[in-house]
Every structure is written in C-alpha cells, then in structure tokens.
Amino acid sequence: MASISATMAPAERQRRLELRELLNAKYLFIDRTWDAVFWITAIFVVAGAADITKLLFAGDWDFWTDWKDPQWWPVVTAFATIIIPSALQWIQWVAWRFPTGATYTCVCLFLATWIGRYFQWHIAETYPMNFVWPISTVPAAIILDWLLMRTRSFVVTSLFGGPIWAIMVWSFNYIPLAPFLQPVQFMHHILTVSDVQGIAYIRSQTPEYLRHIERGALRSFLGETQYVSLLFGGTLAMLGYWIGQAIGRFLAVWPIGRYIKTI
Amino acid sequence: METTRGRAEAAAERGPTDWHSAWRALFWSCAILLAINLFLWIWDYTFAFTVGLNSASHSFTLHYRTLFWGELLSVGIFAGLWYGWLVRTGMPLDRDDIPPAEEVRRIAMLWSIIGATSLSIYIEASFWPNWDGAWHQTMVRDTALTPTHIPMFYFFFPLSVVLALGAYIYGRHRIPAVYAPEKGFPWSFFLLISAAVLEFVQVAFNEWGHSLWLSEEFFSVPFHWPFVAYGWLASGMFAVWGETILRLFQIEKSARGVEEMPVEHTAAAGR
Numbered sequence: 001m002a003s004i005s006a007t008m009a010p011a012e013r014q015r016r017l018e019l020r021e022l023l024n025a026k027y028l029f030i031d032r033t034w035d036a037v038f039w040i041t042a043i044f045v046v047a048g049a050a051d052i053t054k055l056l057f058a059g060d061w062d063f064w065t066d067w068k069d070p071q072w073w074p075v076v077t078a079f080a081t082i083i084i085p086s087a088l089q090w091i092q093w094v095a096w097r098f099p100t101g102a103t104y105t106c107v108c109l110f111l112a113t114w115i116g117r118y119f120q121w122h123i124a125e126t127y128p129m130n131f132v133w134p135i136s137t138v139p140a141a142i143i144l145d146w147l148l149m150r151t152r153s154f155v156v157t158s159l160f161g162g163p164i165w166a167i168m169v170w171s172f173n174y175i176p177l178a179p180f181l182q183p184v185q186f187m188h189h190i191l192t193v194s195d196v197q198g199i200a201y202i203r204s205q206t207p208e209y210l211r212h213i214e215r216g217a218l219r220s221f222l223g224e225t226q227y228v229s230l231l232f233g234g235t236l237a238m239l240g241y242w243i244g245q246a247i248g249r250f251l252a253v254w255p256i257g258r259y260i261k262t263i
Numbered sequence: 264m265e266t267t268r269g270r271a272e273a274a275a276e277r278g279p280t281d282w283h284s285a286w287r288a289l290f291w292s293c294a295i296l297l298a299i300n301l302f303l304w305i306w307d308y309t310f311a312f313t314v315g316l317n318s319a320s321h322s323f324t325l326h327y328r329t330l331f332w333g334e335l336l337s338v339g340i341f342a343g344l345w346y347g348w349l350v351r352t353g354m355p356l357d358r359d360d361i362p363p364a365e366e367v368r369r370i371a372m373l374w375s376i377i378g379a380t381s382l383s384i385y386i387e388a389s390f391w392p393n394w395d396g397a398w399h400q401t402m403v404r405d406t407a408l409t410p411t412h413i414p415m416f417y418f419f420f421p422l423s424v425v426l427a428l429g430a431y432i433y434g435r436h437r438i439p440a441v442y443a444p445e446k447g448f449p450w451s452f453f454l455l456i457s458a459a460v461l462e463f464v465q466v467a468f469n470e471w472g473h474s475l476w477l478s479e480e481f482f483s484v485p486f487h488w489p490f491v492a493y494g495w496l497a498s499g500m501f502a503v504w505g506e507t508i509l510r511l512f513q514i515e516k517s518a519r520g521v522e523e524m525p526v527e528h529t530a531a532a533g534r
Contacts, residue, residue, distance in 0.1 A: 028518050029367040030511055033286065034374075038504055041289070041378035045500050048381075048388035052494045055392055059482035063396060076483065091501055112385065116393030124308055125397040132397075205480045206400045212483075251454055251498035256505040259447030 047112035050084040050105050054113075060212070062113075062134055063121075065180045066198035068173075069213040070226035078166035078233035079240040081137045082144075084109075086244025089148055089157075091252050099149035102141035110136055131197045133176065140168035158241040163234030165241075170230060285371030292379035300386055303414040306330065307394070315410035316402065331408055334418040342425040346432060353436025358443065363518040369437045370507050376433060377503055380426040380455075387423055387462070388494055391415035399480035407470040416466045424459040430503070431456060441510050451506060454499025461493035 008016070054062060057080035061073045088101035113134040121132045144165055148157045180194040191199075221228060306326075307315075314322040361369075395411040402409075408417075431452040434442035442449060472486030 027515055029363065029515060034371075034508075034511070037286065037289065037371075037374055037378065041374070041381045042501075042504075043381075044378075044385035045381040045497055048385035049494050049497060051389035052392060053491050055389075055396065056482055056487040056491045059396060060400075061483075063400070063482070087498065095505070112389045113393075116389055119304070120390070120394035121397045124304075124311070124394055125401060127397065203400050204403050205478075207479065210479050210481055212481075247495050247498050251496060252501035253505065255450035255454060255499055255502035257509065258450045260450060260453060261447040 043108045043111075046084065046088060046105055047108035050081075050109040051112045051116070053083050054080045054109070060206075063132055064198065065131055065133070065177065065194035066192075067211065067213050068177050068194070070224075071214055071229055072212050074166060074170045074226055074229040074233040075236060076233075077135065078162075078169055078230075079236040081106075081109075081135075081140075081169060082162070082165050082237045082240040083244040083247070085137070085141055085144065086158075086241045087248035087252065089145065090154070090245055090248030093148060094248075094253060099145045102144040102148075103138065106137040106141035110138055127201060128197075130180075131194075131201060135169065135173040137169055139172045140165050143168055154245060158238050158245075162236075162238030162241055163231075165237045166230050166233035170226070170233070285368050285375055288372055289375035289378045292375060293382050296379060296382050296386070299418075300390070300414075303418065307410050307414065311398070311410040318406035318408065327408065327410060327413055331413045331417055334413065335421070338418060338421045338425060342429070345425070345429055349429065349432045349436065353432070356436060358439040361439075363514045366438065366440070366514055367511065369433075370511060373430060373434055373438060373507060374504070376426065376430040377500060380423060380430060381500065383419055383423045383426055384459075384494075384497055387415060387419035391419065396480065396482055400482075404473070404478065404480075407473075416463075420459075420463045420466060424456070424463055427452070427456045427459045438507070438510070440513070441506055449503075449506070451499045451502030454496045455503065458493050458496035458499065461496070462490065465489045465493055 006013075054077075058073075058076040061067045061069075061077055067073065085102035085105040088105045089099075090101070092098040092101040092104065117132055117134050118129065121127045122129050144157065144161045147161045147164070148154070151157055151160075177194075180197070181192050183190050184193055184196055185191075186196050186199070310326045314320065314326050317323060318327075391411065391414060395415060398409065398411040431442070431449075434449075434452070435444060442452075468486060468489065472484070476486065477484055
C-alpha cells in the first residue's frame, strides 16, 4: 500500500487515510465470501454472453480450420469477440478501477469454448480437435486492458484498441493455424491441409455453396487479402467496442437502483 | 431453504453468510443443475445417433418426444410449486422491521438464486449451442424437435425464465428495501427476465427461419442474431448485484451506527 507522508498535499493525504480505513475496516456482515461468489458466479453469465456473441456472429469461422480464410475470418471475428470484453472493461473499471475486464471475459470465454468444443464437437460428434479447435482471444485482451490502464480513456482505447485487437486476434491464432495452411496435393489439386480436413469430414448441412470463405479475388494485392481484411476488421472492432460500452453502461450499470414507475 | 424470520433467529449462532446459512443454496442448486445437464448430455450421447436421426420413427417418439414433454412438465411443475411457496410464505412477512443479519442472509439467498440463473444461462447460451452447431452442421434436420434442441430449447431456456422470475419474486417479498412493489418494477430484473423470455420466444422465430429461409445450419445467419441481442439483456444481472451491494453497505452503516460511509468503492459510479 502507498505510504502516507506528512509532505503530501492535504487532499491526497486525506484520501489515502480514508482508503486505508476502508481497507482495514471490520465489517459486521460483509466478508470476502461476497467477492468470491460475485466473481465466480459471474464467470458463467459472462462466458455465456461472450460465447453466444461469438458463436452467432462468427461461429462458423471459429468451428472449422478450413473456414479460417484471409477474407472473412479477420473481419467477423474481430467484431464478434470485442463486444463483451468491452462491456466488462466498463463494468470493472468504473466499479473497481480494475483494468482486467477484457482479460476476465476472454479467460471465461476460453474455458467455455474449450468445454463446448471438446465435449460437444470432439466427444459427442467425433470431430478431431485439430479440425475444430477454437481461437483464443486472451493475449489480445491483455493488450486491450493494458491500453485502458495506460490511457484511462475509453475513446482512446477504442481508437487504438480496435485495430490492435483485430491484428492481435489474427496474429496469435495464425500461429496454431499455420500448420493447416501447408500445401498438399489431393486428387490432383493443390489444396491446404485444412481443405483436406474439410473434404474428409462430411458436413451435410454446410454444403459448399453455403461456405462464406474465399469468395472474390482481389489479386491486385498480390493475393495477400488478409491485410485489407484486417483493416476492415479493425474498424469493425471499433464499432464492436462501442456496442460493448453501450451494453456495460446502459444494461449493466445504469439500471442499478432504477425502477419502472409506469408502463 | 430457510426463509422465515423465526427459523433464521433460531439459527442465530450462525452468521448470515456462513455455509449453513444461505450459500449452501447456491452450491446445491448449481449441483442439481449440473446433474440434470449431465443426465441430458448422457441421454443425447447414448441415443442421438441411434434413434435421433428419424423423427418419424417409434423409437424417436419413445426417447425424444417423451423427453420433450417430460422437460416441459417438470419445469412447469417446478415453477408452480416454487412460485406458490415463495408467495405463500413471503406475503405474511413483516417488511418494516427486518433484523440486519436476516436481511443480509436474504440478500445472500438472492445471490444464490442469481448464481443458479447465471449457470443456467451459461448452459443455454454456450454448452448446448456448441452441440447444436455440431449436430445441425452435420445432420439434415427433419423436425424442429431435434436431439440437441430438446434439452436446450425446451429445458434450459424455460428454466432460465423460471429462475430469473423466481429471483424477482423472492426479492419482492423478502428484500423490500430494494425490491418493494411500491418502488416500481426494477430495471435490473426487467432486463434479466426479458432476456430469458425473449430468448425463449426467439426459438420460434429461429425454427420459422430455418423452415422458410435456410434449412442449412449457417450459424452466422441473420435470423440467429436476435439470440445474441436478447442475451445481452442478461447484463441486468450485474445491476441486481450492484443494487444489492449498495444495500449491503447501507445495512452495514445502520448496524454500526456510522454517519458517513465512503462510497468510492461502490458500484454506482455510473450514476
């Protein structure tokens, strides 16, 4: 704890004395159990909200290695995965000055997606985990929280954090994806390992005409379309950040102590 | 579940936040939820591929339509019994002179119900949708009552409604300082209950969309997006925690006879 010296400004000294008294107060009814119950039970609703947002906005790209293309994947994933972390950033920063909202959310999401993916996709449906592994947003979340801590500004965090989020999510998950992008010769065609996985594991309800992957060309960028996608993903992530802020501000914190008087 | 003041006073040796007081309701309710979830998962694991592919077969009727009706009936019976008991035992309670320890215990009990609701929301929003995606992106559906829809849409979706509404009924009768009907309907519970109800209503829209627009399972299709938006409304749960935390500090203040309480740490910074 910061020391309290006689040379401090009176206002600062008073504030630190009050905080020390608060920390050392002996409460009659409140103990650490409340903190534990709050943060542990919140894991479930946060994980559920984050996972359903990712599943229904960008789930198809997250389910399969052959869907992780350079065109759609960087765009939709950045948008879908920043929303709930942003909401928790607001809640935790405003209430407790914790720069941990995004990391907390993404750790909860990581646990939820791996439980779902392992038990529901691998055990129940027998898909191999190396075909249906989910992405991790934890490293990007740490950086987003660090940004908030350093800037203490949600506006600056969104302006810089959005593009950084898109780049970090793609970069950190490109590492496990890279082995599946190796070229193979399959039935006289050059494909990637992930394409062969997609052919080998029959998915009757997601036929080829349905798959939103690798449409168009944009060969003027020498085929490196992911950098353009990352730019769009970054701007969409800024939008997603403020959707998350609206959730945190108006759905989580604003209703505290407010009542509907008339219909 | 201890609810009356008499029983609470009889157990006065236990603190309001001790294990035997209110938190055990949290652990037991979550344990029961997880046990039911495990049962349904094992049921699907055992029967989904063997009898779940042809909804016109007798074995499908035997294993899945009975499960469907059993789930709806059990949730309905649970809701009726629980709500009836909450109201019958809650209405006679004295609202004016609640001992601080008893009120703290009731807030802990409310948090236990909210914790069970949180777990139910996770199971409905993450655990089962994963199998729903895996199943429906693999199998061609021939009915809306598929092996993965039945546990998800027709047990945990209505159960979340029941738990959220039950939490409000508990607070309305037992924590009048925060949830007395004279104050109006709390926005926190309005959002939380709306989230659960609208999610259940969205089930119908989802199946209509799969019938009319897209029978394939593209998870990111627009008629799935209301599931997400309605799920965001469950953020009202944080407001329930926030306003009960503020009440805890008020109780502490009145119990200690302290004139001023520092408020920097409270959750109302947004106001």
